Amino acid sequence: MIDLSGRVAIVTGAGGGLGRAHALLLAERGARVVVNDLGAGAEAVVAEIVAAGGQARAAIGSVSDEAFVQAMVADALQAWGRVDILVNNAGMLRDKSFAKMDLADFRAVLDVHLMGAAICSKAVWETMRAQAYGRIVMTTSSSGLFGNFGQANYAAAKMGLVGLAQTLALEGAKYGIRVNCLAPTAATRMMEGILPEAQLAKLRPELVSPALLALVCDEAPTRAIVAAGAGSFELVHVTLTRGLHLGDAPATAEDLLAQWQALSDREGDTVPAEGFDQARHELRKGGFEFPSA
Structure with missing residues (x-):
């Protein structure tokens, strides 16, 4: 039984969907959770965790804002003394074929997915090195790993996260920091209108979160790329x-x-x-x- 008692986790983009499912599961297993999102959804998830007997704090702001991220991490450290787990889940979509895509939309998606993950990882890196323990998960995607029509910006960001994770896993190894990627298939707001309702019903976010838990526990692997969805799990290799x-x-x-x-x-x-x-x-x-x- 994985027990995260005493661990502190930050989950970005956790006001709904996949991030909410991750935050709830981590809290259920004993972690104290910082729930990050742009809106009131973060406070609603915190209320759910507290009502269930857990500990959580809301952090409302953008992962692309360096000052906000540093303040979010500082607040967690002041409240709980450590940060053990970072789940880089925040994301956005601006889908168009490359021919029709404005470069501003390309940059915006990279800023949230790739730069946001880098900013958050940098903010916790020295703390994890000093405590000789850390677990970081990047949320990649089949779109990045294998390509997807109309998602050049999203795919570039998501494959960039794989490269970031590969290198951070190597650099963090001697400090007890393990870094992995999760490629989820889940029915979230970003999936609405893409698949029919019957298929979306099979892609509940909570069916992905067990893979996340496996990647942040004490026994977690490092440099793994785990695909998960609809109750199925696969490993992806380059x-x-x-x-x-x-x-x-x-x-x-x-x-x-x-x-x-x-x-x-x-x-x-x-x-x-x-x-x-x-x-x-x-x-x-x-x-x-x-x-x-």
């Missing part, structure tokens, strides 16, 4: 195929295209432990060893 070595002399594009099928062969593909593993892999095929990190 892999490297065995590939080809076409000689030390510069290969031509024609050579590469002629052997594209072999290049694409997924048998024996690997999940690199860090970015330098690509260079090690390529040099090894040429008969050389890349120096260890």
Whole structure:
């Protein structure tokens, strides 16, 4: 039984939908929760948690506002002395095909999803390092991982979060900080009008939150990308195929295209432990060893 008693969690975008489900579950398991959102929904979720016997505080403001985020973290530290868990869940949509998308809409989505997560993570980072414990979850998306028509801005932000999580997991490892990604499929306000009601009914946010709990507990993995929805769970990996070595002399594009099928062969593909593993892999095929990190 996962017990979060004594832990302090910040959940962004938690005034409804997925964030609310996360906050309620964390509180149910004993965490004291900072519920962040832009509107009165945050206070309503706090009231739910308190009515159920838990402890929670509302923080109303935007994750893209650095001064607000710093104040939110400072308030949590003053009230409860620590911050153990950060769930970067806040988000927004401004969907259009790329041809019709204004760059202001592109920036706005990146500011909330990607920069918002970076701002919040930076605000808790030194506290987590000092206490030698931290759990951070980035909310990525199948749109970022696999692409989705009309969501170039959202997809770019969501895949950017994967890169952020990969690096923070490496940098935080020796300080007891574990960083993961959650790719949810849930019926939230952002999903309205996209799927029929019958399917939305199968995508209740609370069916995703168990994956979130697994990613923030003491036994959590790190650098995992967990997909979750409708009671199903999957792991997503960024892999490297065995590939080809076409000689030390510069290969031509024609050579590469002629052997594209072999290049694409997924048998024996690997999940690199860090970015330098690509260079090690390529040099090894040429008969050389890349120096260890």
